[in-house]
Amino acid sequence: MTFELKQSLKLSQQLIMTPQLQQAIKLLQLSRIELIDMIQQEMEENPLLEERASEEFGEEGAPAPEVDEVKTAERTGEVTGEGDGKEDFDWDSYLEDYGPMRVTYDREEDEGPSWENMLSRKTTLTDHLMWQLGLSRLSKAERGIGEQIIGNLDTSGYLAATVEEIAEQEKVGVEVVEKVLARIQEFDPPGIAARDLRECLLLQARYVGASHALIETIIRDYLHDLETKNYNNIAKKLKIPLADVLDAIFLISRMDPKPGLVYSDEGPQYIIPDVFVFKVGEEYKIILNDEGLPRLRISNFYREILGGGAEGAQSADDCKKYIKERLQSATWLIKSIQQRQRTIFRVTESIVKFQREFFDNGIHFLKPLVLRDVADDVEMHESTISRVTTNKYMHTPRGIFELKYFFNSSISKTSGDTIASKSVQEEIRKIISGEDARKPLSDSEIVDILSGQGISIARRTVAKYREMMGILPSSKRKKFFIKPKN
16 A cells, blocks of 8 residues: 555535624624623723713804714625725725714703612512511510521412521421411412412412402312312312302402412513614615614724824734724624615515505515525525514504514415405404404314305314414313403
């Protein structure tokens, strides 16, 4: 066997993602809140980046030029990574464009009170229970145990720790903890500090009265049948009329299974749209929402550093080299943000064009749409469209929708046409909302109703859509107590 060295020429293609390209792709899929956090972090790490004030004026009193504008092509294409900021940069021509600025503030002589003096904090569950604990006739040791119990309640008001763990923590007997726990379970709201759902409901049943022993029996022994609404089985086992069971269950249904949530400090999470769509005349206008996004610029402070070369040529060169690197990073970040905003605009424009009938007439006119349709229209890749539409929201005359809402599969109709799956889901919701609550429609019956409307759909598809919308099956939608209409 012999060994020999040979040279061969091989041609191959390889995709190399530069750090700048990776950053641009990451920006595309960030939500609005994530983008703001990312910009704030970059501003902390890069001294050349700063946020432009709301009002900036030049030397002559005219508004200073917007230094965050980076020249880009009129028609934005996909991010390719070309021009990643590594090319030579003309410092003099860049910095000469931006002279000193003056920032003015309009401030009234008589300022109002501070907002800190006007805001109030909502009473929490812990505060409410600690206040009642302070009014209780307990010893100092028992108060310490009570504080441990209150501190181990979850947001729903249930005791997250065991009695044994609290006894070990306080170095007391289990019976002492049980005694204090019983006192706290008498606090408001009813059902607080329970260890499970059964105990929580039993605590609330005490406030109903001793004449309703049937309520405690059902909660204690037939909780599973209560959850599955198998009321006939309860009546059969207890050998009592079904009407008596229904009367007791009517009171049980008014109990709160999570009493601690009344004092929850979790507020609603409001959606801030990334883009607005307004109808002006017969046309729809698209406006990007830049409110709250930091307007970036490159700091003019470093002009003096670059212009001065008096002391230490070597240190001056090192300083310029560092600033140049930071400038390249800042320039690409600003360019990527602008690219992101323009891409969102173009994708929204394409969606409005495809779903014009939806914006004019409502959800029943929503058309089937896939990512490839929009990708071909804006001349981008499907993966780019997927990133752009992730966690982005659009404010329209029809409401606020996630951009992905407009992409859905098609369902065949008996007439040969197709209908969007979202429209079918809305039709299912409409059918269920109009059903008789005492005799809810089964999935098969919903299929028959849709078939009568010309929509061909399988029963398992109806079940899937119903679960996606969070609608219970017919066996659990049945109601025995109908609230009278006013």
